[in-house]
Amino acid sequence: MLSYILRRLAATIPTLLIVSLFIFSLLYIGGGDPAAMLAGGEASAVEVEKIRETLGLNDPYLSRYMDWLTAALQGDLGQSLYSQKPVTELILQRVEPTAMLTVTTMIVVLVLSIPLGILAAWQAGRATDRAVMIFAVVGFSVPIFVVAYVGIYFFSVQWRLLPVQGYTSPFEDFPDFLGHMVLPSLALGLTLSALVARITRASMLEVLSQHYIRTARAKGLGDRPMLLRHALKNAAVPIVTVIGLAVATLIGGVVVTETVFAIPGVGRLTVDAILRRDFPVIQGVLLVFSFVYVLVNLAVDLSYSLFDPRIRYR
Amino acid sequence: MTDTANPPVPATPGRLRVMLRRHPTILWGSGILGLVLLLAVLAPVAFTADPRQVFPLDRLKPPTGAHWFGTDMLGRDIYSRTVYGARISLIVGFSVAACSVAAGLAIGLVAGSNRWADAVLMRILDGVMSIPAVLLAIALMAVSGAGIGNVILALTVAETPGVARLVRGVVLSLREQPFIEAAVASGSRYGSILLRHMLPNTVAPLLVQGTYVCAAAMLLEAVLSFIGAGTPPDVPSWGNMMAEGRAYFAIAPQIILFPGLLLSLTVLAVNLIGDGLRDALDPRLARQH
Numbered sequence: 072m073l074s075y076i077l078r079r080l081a082a083t084i085p086t087l088l089i090v091s092l093f094i095f096s097l098l099y100i101g102g103g104d105p106a107a108m109l110a111g112g113e114a115s116a117v118e119v120e121k122i123r124e125t126l127g128l129n130d131p132y133l134s135r136y137m138d139w140l141t142a143a144l145q146g147d148l149g150q151s152l153y154s155q156k157p158v159t160e161l162i163l164q165r166v167e168p169t170a171m172l173t174v175t176t177m178i179v180v181l182v183l184s185i186p187l188g189i190l191a192a193w194q195a196g197r198a199t200d201r202a203v204m205i206f207a208v209v210g211f212s213v214p215i216f217v218v219a220y221v222g223i224y225f226f227s228v229q230w231r232l233l234p235v236q237g238y239t240s241p242f243e244d245f246p247d248f249l250g251h252m253v254l255p256s257l258a259l260g261l262t263l264s265a266l267v268a269r270i271t272r273a274s275m276l277e278v279l280s281q282h283y284i285r286t287a288r289a290k291g292l293g294d295r296p297m298l299l300r301h302a303l304k305n306a307a308v309p310i311v312t313v314i315g316l317a318v319a320t321l322i323g324g325v326v327v328t329e330t331v332f333a334i335p336g337v338g339r340l341t342v343d344a345i346l347r348r349d350f351p352v353i354q355g356v357l358l359v360f361s362f363v364y365v366l367v368n369l370a371v372d373l374s375y376s377l378f379d380p381r382i383r384y385r
Numbered sequence: 386m387t388d389t390a391n392p393p394v395p396a397t398p399g400r401l402r403v404m405l406r407r408h409p410t411i412l413w414g415s416g417i418l419g420l421v422l423l424l425a426v427l428a429p430v431a432f433t434a435d436p437r438q439v440f441p442l443d444r445l446k447p448p449t450g451a452h453w454f455g456t457d458m459l460g461r462d463i464y465s466r467t468v469y470g471a472r473i474s475l476i477v478g479f480s481v482a483a484c485s486v487a488a489g490l491a492i493g494l495v496a497g498s499n500r501w502a503d504a505v506l507m508r509i510l511d512g513v514m515s516i517p518a519v520l521l522a523i524a525l526m527a528v529s530g531a532g533i534g535n536v537i538l539a540l541t542v543a544e545t546p547g548v549a550r551l552v553r554g555v556v557l558s559l560r561e562q563p564f565i566e567a568a569v570a571s572g573s574r575y576g577s578i579l580l581r582h583m584l585p586n587t588v589a590p591l592l593v594q595g596t597y598v599c600a601a602a603m604l605l606e607a608v609l610s611f612i613g614a615g616t617p618p619d620v621p622s623w624g625n626m627m628a629e630g631r632a633y634f635a636i637a638p639q640i641i642l643f644p645g646l647l648l649s650l651t652v653l654a655v656n657l658i659g660d661g662l663r664d665a666l667d668p669r670l671a672r673q674h
Binding site for chain 2: 086327
C-alpha cells in the first residue's frame with residue numbers, strides 16, 4: 072500500500088509540472104509585455120524597465136521558470152505587487168475561512184445528497200424519485216449567487232434570522248461562526264448536492280439490479296439494511312469519484328461565495344488580485360488550488376480500497 | 386412502370402417525433418430556450434427601451450407598468466437590460482460550445498490515433514484539467530482583459546480538455562470494434578477510416594457534451610462578469626447586472642433577481658435538452674439516470 076501511494080504521488084509530478092508551467096506562462100500568454108502589464112497603463116518606460124529588472128524578466132524563459140518553481144517548492148511564491156507582502160503569507164492568512172467554508176459545505180452536501188439519492192433509487196419511478204430528479208436538474212442549473220441572494224433576502228433582510236455577511240472564526244465564537252456559515256454553505260452546497268444526489272441514485276440503481284440484492288430480498292432482508300448495508304457500500308466508488316471531481320466546482324464556487332458573503336478567504340483574495348492585476352498572487356493561488364485538487368483526487372483513488380476490498384493496491 | 390428507379394419512400398413515423406415523445410425533457414428545454422432565443426433576437430423590438438438609457442427620476446423603482454422588471458440604481462429599465470443580456474449569454478454559450486467541440490474533436494481524434502501524440506496531449510490535458518475551470522478562466526481573463534471575445538476564448542480553453550478526452554475515449558473503444566478491423570483488413574487508409582467510420586460515431590456523444598458545455602459556459606460567463614473579470618462593465622450582461630445590484634440588494638432586489646432568474650431558466654433549459662438527448666441517444670445510460 073505504502074509503495075503504491077508513493078508511486079501514485081510520483082505519477083502526479085508530471086501533471087503538476089505541466090500545471091506549474093502553464094500557470095507560470097500565463098503572464099506571457101496574453102502576448103503583451105509582462106513588465107508593462109504588471110506596471111499598468113500609466114507607467115513610464117523607466118518604471119517598466121525597473122520591474123523587468125527586479126523580476127528577472129531579462130533572463131531566458133526556462134531559467135526564469137526553474138527559478139520560480141524552485142522558489143515555489145521552498146514555499147516562496149513571490150511578492151504581491153499590491154501590498155508588497157509575500158504571497159505565501161497572504162494565502163496562509165486567508166486559509167482558515169476557506170477551509171471552514173469547504174468543510175461546512177461538504178457536510179451540507181453529504182447530509183443532503185446521499186440520503187436524497189438513496190431515497191430516489193429506492194422509490195425509483197415514483198413521485199419521490201421524480202421530485203429528487205427535478206431538484207437535481209434545477210439545483211445544477213441555478214447559479215450560486217442567485218441562491219445566495221435569495222437566501223440573504225429572505226433569511227437576513229426580511230426575517231432577520233441570520234447575519235447578512237462576514238465571517239467569525241469558530242475558535243472565537245462558535246455559535247456566531249455557525250450563523251455566518253449557514254447561508255454560504257447552503258448556497259455553495261446546492262449545486263454539488265444536485266450532482267452527488269444524481270450519481271448516488273444512478274449508482275444505487277445499478278447495484279439494486281444485481282443478483283445478490285435479489286438474494287438478500289429473497290431471504291427476507293428488510294429495505295433499510297438492504298439499502299444501507301448491502302447497496303450503499305457497493306455503490307460507493309462512483310459516488311466518491313464524483314465528490315472528488317466536484318472539488319473543482321467547489322473551488323470555483325468558493326470564489327463566488329466568498330465574494331457574495333464578504334468572507335475574507337482565499338477566494339476573495341483571488342478576486343481582489345484579479346481586479347488589481349496582482350499576478351504573483353493570482354499565480355500563487357492557482358498553484359495552491361490546483362495542487363489541492365490533484366491531491367484530493369489522489370486521496371479519492373486511494374479510498375476506493377476502503378469501500379471495495381476487491382480493489383487492492385500493490 | 387418505368388419509374389421503378391425512384392420507389393416512393395414510405396413516410397417514416399419520424400424518428401425525431403418519436404424521440405421527442407419519449408423524451409419530453411427535450412421538448413420542454415427547447416421550448417424555454419426557443420423563447421429566450423426569440424426574445425434575444427427580437428430584443429430591439431421586444432417592447433424594450435434602450436438598455437443604456439438612464440431615467441434619473443425613476444431610480445430603484447419596483448416593477449411597474451412602464452418598467453416591467455423595475456429600474457436599477459441609475460434608473461435604467463431592467464426588463465430591457467435583461468432581454469439584451471440574453472444575447473450575451475446565448476452568444477457566449479453557443480460559441481464556447483461550438484469552439485470547444487471543434488477543438489476537442491480535433492485533439493481527441495489525433496490523440497486517439499497516434500500513440501505518441503496521445504502520450505503528449507493527454508499529459509497536457511491532465512495538467513489543464515487539474516486547474517479548476519473557473520480559476521483557469523479567471524486567470525486567462527486577468528491576462529487578456531475584459532471582452533466578450535476573450536470570455537469565449539478563456540472558456541473554450543477551460544472546456545476543451547473535457548471534450549477532447551471524450552472523443553479520445555470514443556476513438557479508442559472504436560478501434561477494438563470488428564467493423565473497424567474489417568475496414569483496416571480491407572485496406573482502407575487510416576484517414577478515411579477516421580473520417581468515414583469514427584467521426585460519425587462521435588456525433589451523438591458530442592451533441593450531448595456540447596449542450597452541457599453550453600450550459601456551463603453560460604454559468605461561467607455570469608460568474609466571470611459578476612466578479613469583474615468578464616464582459617466590459619458597460620455591456621448589459623446578466624453577470625454585470627447582478628454585480629451592479631449587489632450594493633442595492635436589500636432595497637432593490639429586482640436588479641439581481643430578474644437576470645438571475647432568466648439565467649437559471651436558460652441554463653435549466655439547456656441542461657434539460659442535454660439530459661433528454663443523453664437518454665435518447667444512449668439507451669444504456671437512460672436506464673440508470
